Amino acid sequence: MKTIRYSMLAAVILEIALVVILLSAFGRLSFGQPFTFKVRHDHWRGGCTGRLTIDDQGIEYRTEDGGHSRNWSYPDLKRIDIQSGKSLELLTYEDRKLIPGAERKFEFELLEGEITEAVYRLLLDKSPRPLLARLPYGSTAPVFSLGAKHRHRVGGCEGELQFERERVIYRTDKPGDTRIWLYADISSVGLLDRYSLRLTTLLETYTFDLKLPITSEQYNFLWAKVYHLEDPYPASARASRLASKHV
């Protein structure tokens, strides 16, 4: 009797193992909710259509157009750019054959649905590099705000800088110029004078003309956030040094 039970158990385990192997071989073994969109992949001329799946493993594009199907894990993507609620651009590490020094971009236009805050959160959570987010997803009450003009090579765009607890949002009506920057992703900030502020990330530099001068309290807040100075010598640092003496 016992032997029969054990053999049944073994059969069940074998079955589960087979399902797992099949899933990982033919599908992506994913535990989060995947987002799937019907999209158009823009080419230099024309385009192809297919399905884009974004889940906790990476981003996959499937199309009938032979050479364009791809399956990227997040570390394979050099830059994820949420250009709007309807378009996503992925910069890869693939070299372009005809343009030396350039890497291949994939531009997708959503034919249905949109890049919601839930998609943004998933990308933010999974991408090892800073995201380029051109929509003010999930904004919260700012600590302070400053009216500003983003300087372009010629002219600029007007908007508002909103300094939240964990990020800065620049809101503007100019399509594509709104940004979310996490303080953790800002590599440096600079003040040329009290009316000119520069923010630099791995991806870009934004220089602003401020409509009102930034106060020293406001700049100190920004400085502390970017350079992690909120608690420069926490109690735990001392405790661990003393602790190590006894080892």
Ligand SMILES: [Zn+2]
């Ligand atoms: Zn294509």
Ligand SMILES: [Zn+2]
């Ligand atoms: Zn601008």
